[in-house]
Structures are given as structure tokens and as C-alpha cells.
Amino acid sequence: MNDFIASLYDPWFNYELYKDLQDSVYNAFDFQKLGISLIITSLLLLFVFYKFWDPVKKPRIKWLTTLLLVGVFMFAICYALLFNNSELLQYMGNYSGDIGEPDPQYFIFQMAVISLLYGIVLSALLSIVIKYFSVGNKHNPF
Amino acid sequence: MAKLYVFGIGGTGSRVLKSLTMLLASGVKLQNGFDTVVPLIIDPDAANGDLNRTADILTKYQNIYKAVGENNDMFGTKILTLKQLVDENLPNVSDHFKFGMTNTGQKFGDFIDYNGLDKENKALVDLLFSPENLEADMTVGFKGNPNIGSVVLNRFADSAEYKEFTNSFNPGDAIFIVSSIFGGTGASGFPLLLKNLRVNNPAIVNSSEISTSTIGAITYLPYFKVSSTDKEGQAIDSSTFYSKSKAALSYYQHAIFDKEESLDAFYYLGDYSNNNMPYAEGKSEQKNNAHFLELAGALSIIDFTKDFQSFGNGQNTTIKEFGIEAHEGNKLKLEHLGQWSKNQISVPLSKMVLLYKFITKSQDILFKSKGGFNKGDKGINKQFYNQDFYTVYFNKFMEYFNEWMDEMDDNDVSFAPYHNNQEHDTLLDFIKGKEVSRGGILGFNKKSTADKIITSADKIIKEKSYDDESEASRFLKVFDDVLTEHVNNILN
Numbered sequence: 001m002n003d004f005i006a007s008l009y010d011p012w013f014n015y016e017l018y019k020d021l022q023d024s025v026y027n028a029f030d031f032q033k034l035g036i037s038l039i040i041t042s043l044l045l046l047f048v049f050y051k052f053w054d055p056v057k058k059p060r061i062k063w064l065t066t067l068l069l070v071g072v073f074m075f076a077i078c079y080a081l082l083f084n085n086s087e088l089l090q091y092m093g094n095y096s097g098d099i100g101e102p103d104p105q106y107f108i109f110q111m112a113v114i115s116l117l118y119g120i121v122l123s124a125l126l127s128i129v130i131k132y133f134s135v136g137n138k139h140n141p142f
Numbered sequence: 143m144a145k146l147y148v149f150g151i152g153g154t155g156s157r158v159l160k161s162l163t164m165l166l167a168s169g170v171k172l173q174n175g176f177d178t179v180v181p182l183i184i185d186p187d188a189a190n191g192d193l194n195r196t197a198d199i200l201t202k203y204q205n206i207y208k209a210v211g212e213n214n215d216m217f218g219t220k221i222l223t224l225k226q227l228v229d230e231n232l233p234n235v236s237d238h239f240k241f242g243m244t245n246t247g248q249k250f251g252d253f254i255d256y257n258g259l260d261k262e263n264k265a266l267v268d269l270l271f272s273p274e275n276l277e278a279d280m281t282v283g284f285k286g287n288p289n290i291g292s293v294v295l296n297r298f299a300d301s302a303e304y305k306e307f308t309n310s311f312n313p314g315d316a317i318f319i320v321s322s323i324f325g326g327t328g329a330s331g332f333p334l335l336l337k338n339l340r341v342n343n344p345a346i347v348n349s350s351e352i353s354t355s356t357i358g359a360i361t362y363l364p365y366f367k368v369s370s371t372d373k374e375g376q377a378i379d380s381s382t383f384y385s386k387s388k389a390a391l392s393y394y395q396h397a398i399f400d401k402e403e404s405l406d407a408f409y410y411l412g413d414y415s416n417n418n419m420p421y422a423e424g425k426s427e428q429k430n431n432a433h434f435l436e437l438a439g440a441l442s443i444i445d446f447t448k449d450f451q452s453f454g455n456g457q458n459t460t461i462k463e464f465g466i467e468a469h470e471g472n473k474l475k476l477e478h479l480g481q482w483s484k485n486q487i488s489v490p491l492s493k494m495v496l497l498y499k500f501i502t503k504s505q506d507i508l509f510k511s512k513g514g515f516n517k518g519d520k521g522i523n524k525q526f527y528n529q530d531f532y533t534v535y536f537n538k539f540m541e542y543f544n545e546w547m548d549e550m551d552d553n554d555v556s557f558a559p560y561h562n563n564q565e566h567d568t569l570l571d572f573i574k575g576k577e578v579s580r581g582g583i584l585g586f587n588k589k590s591t592a593d594k595i596i597t598s599a600d601k602i603i604k605e606k607s608y609d610d611e612s613e614a615s616r617f618l619k620v621f622d623d624v625l626t627e628h629v630n631n632i633l634n
Binding site for chain 2: 054055056057058059060134135136137138139140
């Protein structure tokens with residue numbers, strides 16, 4: 001799973017430039033953790049939306065809000081995970097700002113934004129299935 | 143299954159039939175196996191506003207019933223015209239509810255051919271009828287003159303409708319007559335109709351069955367007045383209502399109650415109230431506001447079918463009066479009704495009121511919701527709300543229902559058991575004395591939102607209980623189930 005999730009993040013970065021930082025994430029199995037978080041967070045929030053909240057008024061806006069919330073959660077989880085990655089912390093400590101040297105903090109921010117996007121995309125896809133558990137939002141988003 | 147023929151005589155008769163239709167639409171049921179109501183409106187004033195409004199309501203009810211089919215609580219009792227008893231496929235036409243005797247269309251003097259009478263008979267007629275009586279235009283009814291009505295309406299048995307009635311009558315069927323005692327048409331029509339029904343004439347089909355059938359009646363004692371300052375020279379004067387009532391009661395005593403097998407059940411209804419109806423001698427001007435006593439009259443008809451088995455058998459006439467619980471103020475709530483009346487109407491009437499509020503206050507939100515009710519093949523598509531069933535019949539009927547409730551609210555005594563300041567989020571907090579949490583300032587614990595109705599409707603569609611029904615039937619059945627659930631929760 002670590003490999004699969006890593007393959008989703010790799011294309012977003014210049015491999016030659018970010019190789020070390022990405023390896024540090026890979027070595028700590030943080031990609032796998034991100035993947036599991038992505039699935040659990042999406043399922044959990046979508047289940048809360050479709051089964052418990054099941055709003056009648058302004059359902060489309062509330063569904064989009066839920067998706068955004070999944071993204072925000074993923075953003076925070078990614079930040080939390082990567083700021084606890086000791087290898088990355090070392091890179092941060094050693095960061096000098098030289099030309100050609102990637103900024104680890106900016107890398108973490110980029111990773112968090114990518115996680116946010118994947119959170120939204122995955123939630124939208126899972127909605128197609130989970131909506132059938134709902135009573136009042138069986139046809140939300142369509 | 144048996145039929146109940148309900149004769150509504152005059153304006154009051156029409157208005158009680160309207161109330162009965164509203165109750166049947168709400169889900170109140172006839173009892174003891176009666177499954178069909180045959181309303182017959184007897185009014186010489188064919189343009190009477192009350193009559194035409196009632197006939198229109200009855201026609202709309204029939205069209206809704208036809209579309210949604212049997213086995214419903216709401217709109218679940220069959221209403222047929224005499225013609226439809228012979229052929230159920232005949233179209234629903236409001237004129238078919240009107241019994242003969244309409245459009246007498248002439249002055250009373252011409253009707254009895256006063257000018258053609260010899261001297262002695264003229265003298266006798268002059269003794270019985272005033273010059274004003276002889277000049278009275280009967281196209282608008284008898285304007286509070288039962289002496290005129292008793293002559294004109296004595297032709298009941300000659301009308302085509304009376305023959306259709308006798309032809310369709312079966313053993314086990316029953317008859318109920320609604321009239322007022324203080325006017326003209328009702329006061330004269332009731333004893334004449336009863337007399338004709340009780341005559342066993344071998345020349346009339348089923349006369350034997352009709353003459354021995356169970357017959358009940360309501361007579362309305364004065365319960366409203368007419369404004370005395372509106373028009374000069376007015377023929378109807380409410381100061382004579384009580385004296386006319388006394389005279390008619392005295393006549394009923396020996397013409398009805400002293401005779402055996404004359405009447406099986408008799409209901410008295412009346413009220414000392416201060417409500418003034420605008421003066422109208424008839425035609426479209428006579429369109430009096432609905433009154434709670436007309437609802438009570440409709441309940442009397444239900445009560446008649448409840449006690450049907452106990453009537454007759456050589457017993458004297460069962461006489462009943464309607465009463466309510468002691469209360470302060472002049473606004474009636476559900477809790478002021480007697481236990482039986484409350485059991486009969488609390489849930490059905492509340493359901494109907496809530497349904498009207500829902501379709502007026504929450505329909506936009508329903509349309510935008512994403513549940514199964516208004517989406518998918520087995521829900522209710524948006525096009526449904528543009529079809530005749532909805533626009534011409536259902537929606538109009540609901541408007542009539544709301545008008546009826548509003549009029550009862552405005553009248554004296556006022557029947558006002560429901561709040562009328564609801565919005566979508568407070569819709570379920572609509573029964574006075576049965577408050578439902580509106581959620582407070584922060585909106586938490588909001589139990590009154592109509593979101594609950596939409597969610598319940600979506601849930602029923604999801605359970606696929608009514609997938610095989612037509613769209614109209616599904617619409618009504620789903621709302622029937624949903625509203626029953628919520629109204630029961632509120633009332634209990």
C-alpha cells in the first residue's frame with residue numbers, strides 16, 4: 001500500500017529535487033498512513049453526512065461542505081504525520097536555503113495540499129456508493 | 143356494503159355536506175359497513191353560492207378518489223351521484239349532485255296558478271299566503287317562508303332524481319336528512335321529504351324497502367343571524383328565527399314524533415351566538431361562512447352510522463344533542479370536544495391541516511431535497527405537480543379545505559384548534575395545546591421542523607412499499623402514512 005500511495009504523490013514532485021524528502025516519507029510508511037487516513041476520514045465523514053446528518057435543506061452545499069471538511073482533515077493529518085517524521089525533521093534542521101535545495105517545510109505544505117485534494121476526490125467518488133445508505137440524500141450529488 | 147343517502151336541504155344542508163366531505167377527505171370513516179355516500183342537494187335556488195361551492199368540492203373529491211383508488215384513509219370513502227350508482231363510469235359533474243326542485247324559476251303565485259283559481263280557492267289561498275308570498279320570486283328559494291316551500295317541495299316524488307333514488311335503493315341502505323328549522327327551504331323540505339320516504343306506494347320501485355329503512359335527520363336550530371341593516375325591505379328577518387323554530391318544532395311533534403316508524407334518529411344542533419351573516423336572499427350572494435356546528439352536523443352523520451344497528455326495531459326515535467366540554471372564551475380547541483368527537487376528528491383533521499401547511503410552506507424545500515420522494519422512478523416526479531390531478535383537483539380541494547377551516551376560525555363560536563403562523567421550520571408546532579419544541583434561540587432541539595416530514599416521506603419511498611401504486615395514489619399514501627405518524631406523536 002505504501003508503494004501505491006507513494007505513486008499517487010510522486011507525479012506532483014520533481015523526483016530529482018525531492019527524492020530525499022520523498023524517501024523519508026516512504027521509509028517511515030507515512031504514505032501508507034496517509035492512505036489509511038484518507039480512506040477512514042472519507043468513509044467516516046461521509047457516513048456521518050449520509051446516515052446521521054442527512055440534511056433536507058440545502059443538501060448540495062452541505063455535501064460540498066462535507067467534502068471540504070474531509071480535505072481539511074486530511075490537510076491536518078498530513079501536517080501532523082510529516083511533522084512527526086524524524087527523518088524529515090532532520091532535513092528541516094539541516095535546511096540552509098541554498099539554491100537547488102528543497103524547502104522541507106514547503107514540501108510538507110505541498111504534501112498537505114495534495115492530501116486535501118485527494119481527500120475531496122476520494123470522498124466524491126465514495127459518495128456514489130455511500131449515498132445509497134441515506135434516506136434523504138439518496139440522490140446527492142446526483 | 144351499504145350506501146348512505148344524505149339529503150342536504152337548503153343552504154345549511156349544502157354546508158353540512160361540505161363539512162362531511164372535508165371529514166371524509168381527512169380520513170374520518172363511516173361505520174357499520176357503510177362505504178358509499180350519495181349526497182343529494184335539494185335547493186330551489188340553483189345559483190345558491192353554498193350549493194355550487196359544495197357541488198364543486200364534491201366533484202373535486204370524486205376526481206381525487208378516482209385517481210387514488212380505494213384503500214386509503216384520506217379520500218377513502220366513495221362518494222357517488224345518483225346517476226353514477228347506475229353507471230360508475232359516468233363523468234363527475236357537479237350538477238348531478240343537485241336534486242330536482244331546482245330552477246322552479248317563477249313567482250309563487252304563477253306556480254299555483256293563482257290567477258286561474260276560482261273565487262273561493264283564491265280566498266283560501268289569500269288566507270294562507272300574503273301578497274308578498276304570492277309575488278315571491280322562487281328562483282332564489284323560499285326566503286324564510288316554509289308555507290311556500292311546503293307547497294312547492296311537495297313535488298319531490300315527481301322528479302326524475304327521486305325515481306333514480308328509489309331505483310338505486312337496496313335493503314341495508316340508510317337515509318340521512320340535513321335541514322335547518324329556522325329558514326324556508328329546510329324547514330318545509332324536511333317533513334315533506336320524510337313523508338314521501340315513509341309512504342309505501344306500490345307504484346314506486348323499492349318503496350317498501352325505503353319506507354321501512356333506517357332514517358336519521360339533523361335539524362338545525364338558529365345558529366346565526368342575518369345582518370338587519372344591510373338592505374331595506376328584506377324578506378329574511380333573523381328576529382323571527384326563534385318563533386319560526388318553535389312553530390316548526392310544534393308541527394314536527396305531531397307530524398313526525400307522534401307517528402311510529404317515522405324517524406329513527408334525530409339530532410338537534412343549535413347555538414346562541416352573535417355571528418351575523420351578510421344578508422343574502424339567495425343566488426351566488428348566499429355563500430355563508432362555514433360554522434363549527436356544520437362540522438358537528440357532519441359528525442352526527444358519522445354517529446348515525448355508528449349506532450345504525452341499534453336504531454329501529456320498534457323503538458322510539460333516538461334523540462341526540464351535541465355538546466362540548468366546559469371552557470372559557472369563545473375559541474374552541476380539540477380538547478374542548480367530547481371524547482368521541484375528539485377520537486373521530488383529532489388525528490384526521492390535524493393530518494389534513496398539516497398537509498395543507500406542508501404543501502404551502504415546505505414544497506420548495508421538498509423540491510430541492512435529494513431524497514427518494516421527489517427523485518427517481520418510484521418517487522413523485524416534479525411533472526406530477528403540473529398534472530390535472532394536482533392542479534385542478536387536489537390543490538383546489540386543499541384550498542377549499544383551508545378556506546373552510548379559516549371560516550370556522552373566524553365565526554362565532556370560533557373553532558380554532560390550530561396555529562396559523564407556521565413556517566417550514568416550525569410546521570409541526572401547529573396544534574394549540576400540543577406545543578412542539580421550536581429549538582430555542584440557538585435552534586438546538588428543534589423538533590418542529592418539516593424536514594422530519596420530508597425525511598419520513600423519503601424513508602417510505604426507500605422501503606418500496608408503494609412502488610406498484612400510481613403516482614397520485616403513491617403521493618397520497620405516503621403523506622397519509624407520514625402525517626399519521628407525526629400527528630400521533632404530537633397528540634400523544
